[in-house]
Amino acid sequence: MTSLLMLLGDTDTNPRTLFANGEAGLAIDVEEAYLRRWIWQDANGQTVAAAPGDPVGLVLDSSRGGLDNLGPELVTNGGFDSNITGWTAIGGATNAWSSGTATSNYSFSAGGLFQDITTSANTVKVTVRAKSLGGSPLIWGIPRTGNFDSPHTIINVSGSEYVDYTFLVTRASGATGVRIYLNAGSSAGGIQVDSVSVRELPGNHAYVTASGSRPVLARTPDGGRRNLLINTDTMATQSVTVLAVQHTLSFRGTGTVTLSGASTSGPLVGTGASDIVSLTFTPTAGSLTLTVSGTVQLAQLETGAARTSYQKVGLTSDVTESGKRDCWGLLFDGSDDSLQTASIDFSATDKMTVMAGARKLSDVAAQAIAELSTAYSSNNGSFLLQAGGLFDVDRQNYVIEARGTANTWLQARQYTSPITNVVLALIDLGQSGTINELGLRINGAVGATVTNSATDAGTGNFGNYALYIGRRAGTSLPFNGILYTLIIRGATTPTGTIADFEKNLLARRCGVQI
Amino acid sequence: MSETQYRWRVTCSVPESLMEAANHLAVAVGEMAGDFYTFTNANCQDADGNKYAVMSTVVTELFFVYSGSMLTKRDFAPDDWSFELASLAQSKVNLWMGPTEQQPDPPLANPRQIVGVVGDDAQAAISAMGLTAIPEEMD
Numbered sequence: 081m082t083s084l085l086m087l088l089g090d091t092d093t094n095p096r097t098l099f100a101n102g103e104a105g106l107a108i109d110v111e112e113a114y115l116r117r118w119i120w121q122d123a124n125g126q127t128v129a130a131a132p133g134d135p136v137g138l139v140l141d142s143s144r145g146g147l148d149n150l151g152p153e154l155v156t157n158g159g160f161d162s163n164i165t166g167w168t169a170i171g172g173a174t175n176a177w178s179s180g181t182a183t184s185n186y187s188f189s190a191g192g193l194f195q196d197i198t199t200s201a202n203t204v205k206v207t208v209r210a211k212s213l214g215g216s217p218l219i220w221g222i223p224r225t226g227n228f229d230s231p232h233t234i235i236n237v238s239g240s241e242y243v244d245y246t247f248l249v250t251r252a253s254g255a256t257g258v259r260i261y262l263n264a265g266s267s268a269g270g271i272q273v274d275s276v277s278v279r280e281l282p283g284n285h286a287y288v289t290a291s292g293s294r295p296v297l298a299r300t301p302d303g304g305r306r307n308l309l310i311n312t313d314t315m316a317t318q319s320v321t322v323l324a325v326q327h328t329l330s331f332r333g334t335g336t337v338t339l340s341g342a343s344t345s346g347p348l349v350g351t352g353a354s355d356i357v358s359l360t361f362t363p364t365a366g367s368l369t370l371t372v373s374g375t376v377q378l379a380q381l382e383t384g385a386a387r388t389s390y391q392k393v394g395l396t397s398d399v400t401e402s403g404k405r406d407c408w409g410l411l412f413d414g415s416d417d418s419l420q421t422a423s424i425d426f427s428a429t430d431k432m433t434v435m436a437g438a439r440k441l442s443d444v445a446a447q448a449i450a451e452l453s454t455a456y457s458s459n460n461g462s463f464l465l466q467a468g469g470l471f472d473v474d475r476q477n478y479v480i481e482a483r484g485t486a487n488t489w490l491q492a493r494q495y496t497s498p499i500t501n502v503v504l505a506l507i508d509l510g511q512s513g514t515i516n517e518l519g520l521r522i523n524g525a526v527g528a529t530v531t532n533s534a535t536d537a538g539t540g541n542f543g544n545y546a547l548y549i550g551r552r553a554g555t556s557l558p559f560n561g562i563l564y565t566l567i568i569r570g571a572t573t574p575t576g577t578i579a580d581f582e583k584n585l586l587a588r589r590c591g592v593q594i
Numbered sequence: 595m596s597e598t599q600y601r602w603r604v605t606c607s608v609p610e611s612l613m614e615a616a617n618h619l620a621v622a623v624g625e626m627a628g629d630f631y632t633f634t635n636a637n638c639q640d641a642d643g644n645k646y647a648v649m650s651t652v653v654t655e656l657f658f659v660y661s662g663s664m665l666t667k668r669d670f671a672p673d674d675w676s677f678e679l680a681s682l683a684q685s686k687v688n689l690w691m692g693p694t695e696q697q698p699d700p701p702l703a704n705p706r707q708i709v710g711v712v713g714d715d716a717q718a719a720i721s722a723m724g725l726t727a728i729p730e731e732m733d
Binding site: 123135137234290310367414415442555556 | 620
């Protein structure tokens, strides 16, 4: 049996080793998060994202050990052993202690019991063992102390048997803690609670609270996706965007595929249930429609003059190939997907190491892979790792941009999408001159055709800001691609360690050889 | 491994004038309180320069159930959620489910409608609606 440790790879390239001395930052390793079930569909950590195509509302930062490293118990009298002391009554509910439990029954309006909990970590793990006494009881997790502001976690408590309700609450910006509210509901009935536990979950976890903005859990085969179609086991009519280069269409079956739009070559007619037929053609750039009649199976459309090994594509987020390992990432749709963390305090350092394993799918616009603060260009002590170049005529690039007190940038050019890369950026605001302040490595080597700003970044340390992933401030510069791994470390990193992580962690995770 | 229930992707264009109402609708057909802030930035435009907020997301079957039914206030809806605004937005929706003989291609974005396109490729849907990103100034 394969152990989890083996699946996760060499422990020397465990991202946690980069943070052993308390360095600020985060490590998002989607494969680890998937295998350990540290990735959820919702920002509250209730429903695990378990399959390709599931949306992702929360993924844990593993730099501090994730759920393996919970802090001490923070709740006062969470066991209700002899009373309900420590809990505050609110509203029109009748609260009481009963045989090691707290009960809260609706009386004349909504109400119940709450406790404000101060935490030094941004996120806490909450477990409430509760059952319904009828009506519509709820458990609320509120991201600040002192009030009942939304948005917050709301859990419907149902059933007359005890259930452990587990969720995560990330405190709001500037808040010192969270509020847990055991709500009897707003109709006859109430809630009975056997225990409440709240423990710190160290780290800077990435989340998004609007369901439409969630990236999607994706898997791609080692070596990358070649098959441009979807639903390929049994193909239906579909359109794909193609470049003006040689393509090969192939399939098995007795059906026919007729091309229109970017090419009118063919049609390609199947010759039998076990026969593979193929057609090589060069379309114009644009939308190619493939109209299917009859049975068309194991279909593949790829660039080049010959059919290669079959890649099964379900949805865009689920591509597999026999004999190739799965690489797990987050698919950002290039429209409105993004994640963010609570504020990360980098104010003790002027050095930064940024590592990403990513596949970029488009070069038509500037795209934020990760940015510290709402905009690096207007916040001292921040940075932006960008896909897509700085200028409209030159978008096939990766760019690291930083600001001490002035904006500077350095870009590596001519990485034409679709392409998968290990991207590593180094920033040292203590240096002078952009070429000394910024460094950019692509696939384990100094980036090709580097150009840089003539402006110095100025001085100072980095700031205490939220980190935005996949979109600037959650509102602009959307990333169109897959992010497999993202490590942000508020420190310089030795060359040997960088090379080790590039080759043995990031490249492996995103399926490239370096 | 389980299979995802999110088997469809929907890409929507919302004209600037309907963004507020669309956020109320997003709560009614969505999954969480944060859906109230789905449409915040009209950063796409059509050929005539009309501005739109664009959103693309994967959805389950429930999305189609909710969006095609009489709207109700969801458990997680904020206090200021408005049935009237959500219903107004719902009445403006033109949802294209895929090619038919009558309508082989997705509709273009419309300054008086919320257009939704069901399809796996968000960028293709945005392009088919005739929208382009409004260029953003970079430093």
